[in-house]
Amino acid sequence: MRIPFLYRILKSPFDEGLQEHTEKVKECAWAFQQAMESLISGNGLSFENHKQEVIRIKSESDAITRRIRGHLPGLGLLSMNKYQLLMYLKEEDKILDAIDRILGLLAGNSSTKIPDMMKKDIYLLVDTAIELVEELSNLVIESGKYLKSYSEKQRNNIKKCANLLRQKKQEATQIENSLIRKAFALETDPVSIFLMAKLIESISSISLYAEHAGDMMQAMLS
Structure with missing residues (x-):
């Protein structure tokens, strides 16, 4: 078994911004959650404000990613596999990209409204996705301590x-499947149905990427 003394010799990616990056992802997820609440409640101005906040946070997160990547060549003694570390960052960046894609989809189709019968479950799907990101943050904190x-x-x-990540991911999948069935049962035009299904799948992808990031973090610690 490795001993804590080794931590003084090996460079930890947590010292190079890994935990900071995860916190930015969580911060971005919270802004996304508020944007969705604003959209569903019909507050267009608040939605746009939170959308701009997401753009700002994502830019800050990208800067942290570049910093971590820039430090990797000089970290000859790294306490984690470099390839796995980059794959972990890639999964977290996918979360940010999914959020950006969702808000872009909604902003580009502002006339598209979420049907009343689906609002509660959309809220639930978003909240579950955010809970996964929060639990991922907890996992990273505990990993740094370990x-x-x-x-x-x-x-x-x-x-x-x-x-908890796996449990929440299963919950997200169940909610997604229920929403997809409701979307295809809507009595509206095919384009609106397609956009609604795309929205549901994109929100659910946040949960998937958070689970993948958690799996990669565990792999780095093994």
């Missing part, structure tokens, strides 16, 4: 976070 102590307690905390 690399400093290698204690069994921290390892168990990581397992709990990972289990």
Whole structure:
């Protein structure tokens, strides 16, 4: 078993902005959640404000990603596999890209309204996706602590976070399937049905990418 002393020798990606990047992803997810609430409630101005906030946070996150990538060549002694680290960042960036894509879709089709019968479940799908991002953040925090102590307690905390991620992902899939059925049952034009299905799938993809990032984090620690 590795010992905490090794942490002093090996460079930790958490020291190079990994946890900072995850926090930006969470911050962006919160802004997205508020944007969706504004959209569903019909507050166009608030939606646009939160959309701009997402753009700002995403830009800050991209800068952190570039910084981490820039530091990798000099980190000869890294406590994690570099390839896995880059794959982890890629999954987190997919979360940001999905949020950006969703808001772009909604902004470009402002006349598209979410049917009343679907609003509650859309709220639930968004909230579940945000919960996955929050749990991913918890996983990263616990992983950073584990690399400093290698204690069994921290390892168990990581397992709990990972289990919660999988559980929440299953919930998101169930909500997505229910919403897709409702979307195709709508009595409206095919374009509106397509856009609604696209929206549902895109929101659900946030949960998928968060789960993938969690899996990659566990792989880095193994």
